[in-house]
Amino acid sequence: MTASTPAGTVHAVTAADQPSGGPLPVGPVAVLANPTAGRGRHRDLLPQLLERLAAAGRPVRLLTADSPARAEAACHEAVTAGVGALVAVGGDGTVHRALQAVAGTAVPFGPVPAGTGNDFVGDTGFPADPLAAAEVIAAALREGRSRPVDLASMTGPGGVRRWYGAVLAAGFDAVVNERANRMRWPRGPRRYDLAILVELARLRPRRYTLRLDGQPHEVDAVLVAVGNCASYGGGMRICPDADPSDGLLDVVVGGRFDRRTLMRVKPRIYAGSHVTHPLVRSYRARTVELTAEGITTYADGERSLGLPVRITAMPGALRLLR
Known part of the structure; x- marks a missing residue:
């Protein structure tokens, strides 16, 4: 079963906590x-x-x-x-x-x-x-x-700070993107497809250290995503319960998947039903500290910071024209 386990005592941010748009x-x-x-x-x-x-x-x-x-x-x-x-x-x-x-x-x-x-x-x-x-x-x-919505603020090595609105990928998808960006051939979508094949052949769980609102978790995983919103990659609902107005981050961890199981589960991400798989665990926290060797993260699909990073939900950090 999926473990929807809050990390520590976390209180959702209500509309009363949100700053006034003005x-x-x-x-x-x-x-x-x-x-x-x-x-x-x-x-x-x-x-x-x-x-x-x-x-x-x-x-x-x-x-x-x-x-x-x-x-x-x-x-x-x-x-x-x-x-x-x-x-x-x-x-x-x-x-x-x-x-x-x-x-x-x-x-x-x-x-x-x-x-x-x-x-x-x-x-x-x-x-x-x-x-x-x-x-x-x-x-x-x-x-x-305007209406306020949350953003995620992340701080990496050397104090570098970046923001993102949707999802931070720090597992297999980030590794594939990194591989594809290093390749000069072929051009177009085929390069990404080839990068998937190369990284599938090299697939292995990595040891991650998560600190969720200060509580440590050691996990072996192939997928790790930290969502302010639910979706990445053009509609893949990797963090299906994430809400950009609740003041919290959703963390989805896919554990010790082998190649065959990962490829069977991956299509289910579009519907968000992957979170019911026994190897998937879900958490919710205000602050996430994430450490692993050899991972460069991708936020909103863009190459971002190398691990370790500290990610914090920032309630009402964006005034949205809607």
């Missing part, structure tokens, strides 16, 4: 758009998206960037310059870059889904259609409303 800042709307998101299939929609956002009655400023690092820097510069809102048009990676700038600030944020995976958008209640999402954001701007 009036929206004045100023233009900055838009970060990734033209390559979703293999470029929504690229032609950008003029319509900007038009819908402009219907809120504010100037709209398109940020320019030629790399993910530059995109993140452009978001920071826009927030520092005093924009009234930040909108990200793209997938989870684009959202992840924008979150680094608005997390913990009064600048509200709106995500427009235009990527291959749009997990944060879906798990926070935005429409899957980009134009419909832009209209929701414009209406919130026009009516001066």
